[in-house]
Amino acid sequence: MSATASELSRMMPASSAYCCREGLFDEMIELAKSPPERCGSIAHGLLSMPSARLAELWSRADLMFRRRGATFNVYGEQGGVERILPFDPIPRIIDAETWTQLEAGLIQRVRALNAFIGDVYGEGAIMKDGVVPRDLVLSCPQFRREAAGIRPPLGNFITVGGIDLVRGPDGRFFVLEDNVRTPSGVSYVLENRVVMTRLMPDLMRAAAVRSIEHYPADLLQCLIEMAPRQNARPTIALLTPGPFNSAFFEHVFLSQQLGIDMVEGQDLLCMDHKLYMKTVHGLRQIDVLYRRIDDDFLDPLVFRPDSMLGVAGLTSVLRAGNVALANGIGTGVADDKAIYAYTPAMIRYYLGETPILPIVETYLMRDPAARDEVLNHIDRYVIKPTGESGGYGVVIGPHASEKELEGTRARVLHDPANYIAQPVLSLSVHPTIIFDAAGTPSLEPRHIDLRPFVLLGAKPRVLPGGLSRVALRRGSLVVNSSQGGGSKDTWVLGA
Amino acid sequence: MTMRLRICHTTRFTYDEPAYQSHNQIRMRPLESADQSCVEFALEITPAGETLEFQDYYGNHVAAVSIHDPHDSLTIMARSLVERVSEPAPSTDAMSFEQFLRDDRQRILSQYDFLSASPYAPFSDRMRKFFWIARPRTDEDVAGYVQRVVAFVRDQFYYRPGVTKVHSTVDEILTTGAGVCQDFAHLTIAILRLAGVPARYVSGYLAPRRHPSGKTPVGSQASHAWLEAQLPYQGWIGFDPTNGCRADFRHIRVAVGRDYSDVPPLRGVYRSFGRLQTMSVDLKLESEAGENPAGDGLSQRQEQQ
């Protein structure tokens, strides 16, 4: 899109009306119904922006990201600016009361997941009490027997969690998926905010949008609190798989924001059951490792022996209590899609509380009755393999062809334990700038989700807002970045 | 009947170019149970390294040892003194498979690991076909079936080193018809699991029979592998398919798990500019003077005849 704002303003017609979609919860239209002194007027203002203003916002944002491109992203071959996750300048707004509820629900959820992880690698009480089937846990590929008996500092297996939320037709938030291994995306949240602050400074000030710039400091604080040796300045490092990983930009960004060293496997050494990094001035012991590589690659002594991304002996260092990992080994047992069905039970079991955030109804295909029901009406359900991430392998019944459904039916029958089914949820939509064939921009509703980031340190904290992802293709429900999604700045309004 | 057995298990690695940054996990400390106690244990590693001791997921004793500096060879010597009492007489209570499988929901949950496929004992098509040949009858007694399977494996396959490799799965022995104790154990375990009987792999030592002359031969053997099956009324009972018999007090248990992948006596990674690692193993098993190490009264009589 290379037209300048002024060219665009000559091209466009009178401002077009924004149409809501039948049966869907349109977040902005709903907000516009609020009293003006709350978010009503903000929403109105955003919805009635003329095409010229949309074009201007879009190209200013584009330019800003290009300029910042020198400092962010671009580990691709050409070295030019390639922003992996396109940005939409229309902010996603959440009012203060809604956020208060969400925040409480998120903290509750992550605390329960953390307790679950500690339990399954320890006593296994929840399985003994028959609340979660033991075979479901043990058959989970992410259940790491190698981690049994390891107690992390503060009891925190999870330090950073990304909990994906969606809204249904009545506007209620549901948890779609948990991510407690190496959740990513917070760098986009922070970069988007920097750009938005320059794009709409007055509106942001008027809305009293809650600040998020303290996130790096909060994350650093949580990591410090995990240090086994509580001396003045524990050494913290971020373990990256290296520049060929698609999230490398975020690794660099976070290590810079946190002021910590970024290391690769080859920079590390385990000696005398301590973890060190190889610096020019000698070996320096690491107290906390913020690792952004999967368990499989972490320690060639106990996991994949061919891995060059981790360091041999790390599990022993962990067991000896000489290093803390954020996040710990084996947390994937808690974000397994089949275990997900039991998360409300976990909240009740460990916290004795009623779950604040509901999950989407989930049917395990290993259960014969559920399987029959789902396969007989397969076009009404979303079928997900429990093992995949990134939205891959997901089949959305109503959108799939007869052939795809046949294939899915066969796959489920062949390996039922590996599949779950959920009813299709009509996700909420949000006005997003879409250019027509002539290059004229207008607002169109697009499906949207939210990934808030929850930190567990000595006490839990939630980043206000999170990463809002939109599916840029009309009607598409898949918002994940690796498959054609975009992102928006998320505003949590001050009380 | 008690036996005290002294075990000295020495493994030596030599390298064509010095090895360094060597990280190892050692599972050589005999387990404690009702009929086996480890009275003494010492692990000597040359060159010495920082050692961390813990118990793994299956309760096995593990020593995690790291040797940082370059070394041309690595010697690991595990010495233990084990006291073994004889197994109680097997129960004669019978339970048919029909009854056994009727109550299996709870068993599937609590013994999941020992009823599922594992890396060395996958439920491949070939394995399933073989199981079909060896499947139990619904009215068959579970304990009797297990004994039948153990004898069947012993009779159908040859004990022959060199045919299979350390990382062979059950498919290999099914193809070649021959293997070593590790393969016999994996195969038997797979059959039992497919039948619904929980089975776990045991790694340990087999004490030698006492020579009729009265002297105990000091043998040079390797670790031995067998299995334990969870039988109704009896709990975990050991069986040795390589020798086609129940495990008795000559079987010294060192580690248990799903299969070999959970219990290798030694697992390690190291760095070196060279490529060759040679390994030699020396195993000495001696009964302590004054105790009778060999069999029960019956077999002694047989030997004297």
Next chain:
Amino acid sequence: MLRRVANNLFWAARNLERAEWRARLVDVNYHLLIETSPRDSAPWEPLLAIFGEIEPFAARYSIADERSVLNFFTLDPENPNSIRNCINVARENLRALRHHVSSEFWLDVNTLYLTAQSWTPAVFDSPGVYAFFSELNDWFYRIRGIRHSTLSRDLAYDFMRIGIMLERAEDVSRMLDVKYHFLMPRLEDVGSAADMMQWAAVLRSASALEAYRMRFGNSIRLENVVDILLFDSAFPRSARYSIDAMAESLRRIASKGDAPRPIPQGVEELQKELIIENAPKAIAGGLHEFILHIQESCDAIFAQIYDEYLKTE
């Protein structure tokens, strides 16, 4: 700073310096050949000899003509030290460490890299050899300027500087050595116009011609050439200057550790030697031997730097 990072920065900078030297040498000698009538059948030999590449060249090229030599030095992917390969290596080393250097520095190196990918032998036709090297020279000047003005004098800067200065000391001394060896047999030409042109080319290869004239006037004499290229503490491309700069960076690096550490052995001795020796003494004692000594000292110093700071295994 991680050793891997220091190692990558060292090699990135060293390769850029290497590329720059080669570019200048090829440029100057190309024009020298155009301007003089070749006296022997192997006019390119001295240039190949400077880089020790007579055999590698002969192994793959049957004729040593202008085209093949230019290609070999500049574009040849099989020549590990071709200008383009040096640029590639420098960029690859920097790519994963962009956050250790300024964004302007990275951008320039990366843009040079992208440009280099588009070079074909046709660049020597149009815009022509002169234009090509002139533009390339500008690139290197700009990159140096950006490095100089946008990087804090931190560890990253110092490790890069060590790479640059080691390369420079070796390149200048090797060039002088080879040229001296090739030019000296023509004793009968001492003072002749041809001889002057040859030595002027040597100076120009080190961008030293004007500095020479400012110090010594118009007459080019061997002793003075040796002086400015080996012993001059003020001229930035002299061996002495390079060794002094490297020593300064090494001292700064050593001082930043938790405990004071000595700088590698041999650095101070070499510095002293370059102060005590002078051009007449070096020539009288055998220039080749003296230069060889400088190079061996540099090799020994590098081996220690590598062990001390850069090695990760």
